[in-house]
Amino acid sequence: MHYLTLILKNVARRPARSILTISGIAVAVMAVVALVGIAGGFERSYLSLYKNRGADLMVVRAGSTQQVSSVLDARLGSRIAGLPGVEEVSPTLVDVVSFEEKDLVGVVIQGLPVESRTVQNLAIVDGRRLRTGDVRAVMVGGVLAKSLEKKAGDTVELLEGESFDVVGVYESQNVFENGSLILAIEDLQALMMREGDVTMFTVIARQKDRGSLEGLARQIKALEQGLEALPAREYVDSTVEIRMARAVAWSTSSIALLIGTIGMINTMLTSVFERTRELALLRAIGWRKRSVVQLVLVESMVMGILGALVGTLAAVGLTRLLGSLPASGRLISGDIAGTVILQGVAIAIVVGLAGGIYPAYRAAGLMPTEGLRHE
Amino acid sequence: MSDTMTGEGPLLRAENVSRIYQDGQVRALDNVSMVIQPGEYAAIMGPSGSGKSTLLNVLGALDRPSEGEVYFKGQPLSKMNDLDRFRSQHLGFVFQSFHLLPVLSAVENVQIPMFETRLSAAKRAQRALELLELVGMGHRANHQPKQLSVGERQRVAIARSLANQPSLLLADEPTGNLDSKTAAEVFELFDQLHTQQGMTILLITHDPNLAACTQRVIRMKDGKIVSEESNDPEDLATDRARHGDPADDSKHPPGARRVTVRRANKQ
Numbered sequence: 001m002h003y004l005t006l007i008l009k010n011v012a013r014r015p016a017r018s019i020l021t022i023s024g025i026a027v028a029v030m031a032v033v034a035l036v037g038i039a040g041g042f043e044r045s046y047l048s049l050y051k052n053r054g055a056d057l058m059v060v061r062a063g064s065t066q067q068v069s070s071v072l073d074a075r076l077g078s079r080i081a082g083l084p085g086v087e088e089v090s091p092t093l094v095d096v097v098s099f100e101e102k103d104l105v106g107v108v109i110q111g112l113p114v115e116s117r118t119v120q121n122l123a124i125v126d127g128r129r130l131r132t133g134d135v136r137a138v139m140v141g142g143v144l145a146k147s148l149e150k151k152a153g154d155t156v157e158l159l160e161g162e163s164f165d166v167v168g169v170y171e172s173q174n175v176f177e178n179g180s181l182i183l184a185i186e187d188l189q190a191l192m193m194r195e196g197d198v199t200m201f202t203v204i205a206r207q208k209d210r211g212s213l214e215g216l217a218r219q220i221k222a223l224e225q226g227l228e229a230l231p232a233r234e235y236v237d238s239t240v241e242i243r244m245a246r247a248v249a250w251s252t253s254s255i256a257l258l259i260g261t262i263g264m265i266n267t268m269l270t271s272v273f274e275r276t277r278e279l280a281l282l283r284a285i286g287w288r289k290r291s292v293v294q295l296v297l298v299e300s301m302v303m304g305i306l307g308a309l310v311g312t313l314a315a316v317g318l319t320r321l322l323g324s325l326p327a328s329g330r331l332i333s334g335d336i337a338g339t340v341i342l343q344g345v346a347i348a349i350v351v352g353l354a355g356g357i358y359p360a361y362r363a364a365g366l367m368p369t370e371g372l373r374h375e
Numbered sequence: 376m377s378d379t380m381t382g383e384g385p386l387l388r389a390e391n392v393s394r395i396y397q398d399g400q401v402r403a404l405d406n407v408s409m410v411i412q413p414g415e416y417a418a419i420m421g422p423s424g425s426g427k428s429t430l431l432n433v434l435g436a437l438d439r440p441s442e443g444e445v446y447f448k449g450q451p452l453s454k455m456n457d458l459d460r461f462r463s464q465h466l467g468f469v470f471q472s473f474h475l476l477p478v479l480s481a482v483e484n485v486q487i488p489m490f491e492t493r494l495s496a497a498k499r500a501q502r503a504l505e506l507l508e509l510v511g512m513g514h515r516a517n518h519q520p521k522q523l524s525v526g527e528r529q530r531v532a533i534a535r536s537l538a539n540q541p542s543l544l545l546a547d548e549p550t551g552n553l554d555s556k557t558a559a560e561v562f563e564l565f566d567q568l569h570t571q572q573g574m575t576i577l578l579i580t581h582d583p584n585l586a587a588c589t590q591r592v593i594r595m596k597d598g599k600i601v602s603e604e605s606n607d608p609e610d611l612a613t614d615r616a617r618h619g620d621p622a623d624d625s626k627h628p629p630g631a632r633r634v635t636v637r638r639a640n641k642q
Contacts, residue, residue, distance in 0.1 A: 010478060013478045278476055286466070288491065369432050371435050
């Protein structure tokens, strides 16, 4: 008989109880993997959004934790461009629109210079790219186009009575861009009555100055009071959307984990109590305390790992499903990073250990002579 | 087995052993001294509460004496730092209620003590099967305890007690839960282990007929050893005639023959 056979037979002894415990762990692991995975995907999408633009630094209003709340003067752009070491400066105006009839609220709309890299690098799947000289023209991300049932040549009403021509549909690697609209920055400024406003500038440094971005950031901040210049990574970390997503993911998961752990402790304590005589027998015939501790811990870890397997599969299935639904696909990229799955498994092992440790020591602390008399 | 534990002399020796419970109120064992020689087959008898099980627990390193010392092959148990290992390597235990693990088959139950050794899984299984053959349970190897009769369960438990080749078998009322026919069969097995394998066996029993199968009967009362008798076949009849039912200690006259049996092997 292998040691694992002994463990599995003990776990399988009370199938209903073991399955319930494993389910508890599975739900906890699913919460972690799905929520943290979604938040992580969110973050990666955000990051790639700026990385794809080649942005070295993002210049925003200091203290504006929400992207749309940052407002800068468009004329700042030329002053940044004048700094030594700056290769290119590109303004972006970000706002939100809603399509009530399709139940879509908070759809991101980006105003960009038509000649900017972002616009020029987009993969067009229908129609064409924005061109200089287009009037009241907009490009729609693939996911959003599907939700709105629009294709190139249609018109879309961005605000009441404000119709724009859909010149093209683009497909981006980025889940946010796929769920958003892009139009010329001047058009967006006019539409929103925000002439001269910019949300942020993306700054590309000269090749030789890439190494000293901190120096460049200091120079930009010195241009005006209340400016923040951050590398893309830090900018993404600082945005409230990302922090919220992370916080919600981890707090929800922590609760799930706590419940899972308590369930495990309960199960293992009951199991140890039920098997008092058996565990006492093991001690009597020469099993060391360590061996009894190990037996109980491995049993709870096996349940934890089984829970992790089930939970991870469920989480992957759930995020795939959410990523494919039009309503949620706008925000959720259907894949989960491998590291998140590893996190889920690691957590299950920790839960297994945490849930087993007290019952294990209870079991090992048993006097064999007393335990054998236990009824 | 370490070298210091080999050599001549008694296998087990208890010297002025007492076990006191509850702030000194209860002396479950009261200044007991006794010797078990290698190859001996002995029974402890006595009424309930006479300290039989306490003595067996102390001798088997399941319980520490409050006073006195137990020596195994001359080594004091109190000086051993790993009594679990000692029990695992040198002792085999058989209990009244068998204590088989219900989720495991017979052959798996026999392997349980072997998890404290370095035997491979294949070796464990092989040895367990051999032991089941030895106790006449080879044909039931893959049965669960609940599929076995009580007598069969005790045979499996005896096979388990032999798993790590112990030098001493301790059995606490091994036939207490068995009917007399099955009990006699189990005693036959003990006898066979003693004569054929040279196993040293110390057991507790209430049954005078079964105790008569052993070489020596140690009688206890109120935590003390009140007599030790040799079961030499010639002596036995006269012994019984003189003292009546040997199970009834109270009838024992104060001047009953006390023998410190040195080595009462049948050979």
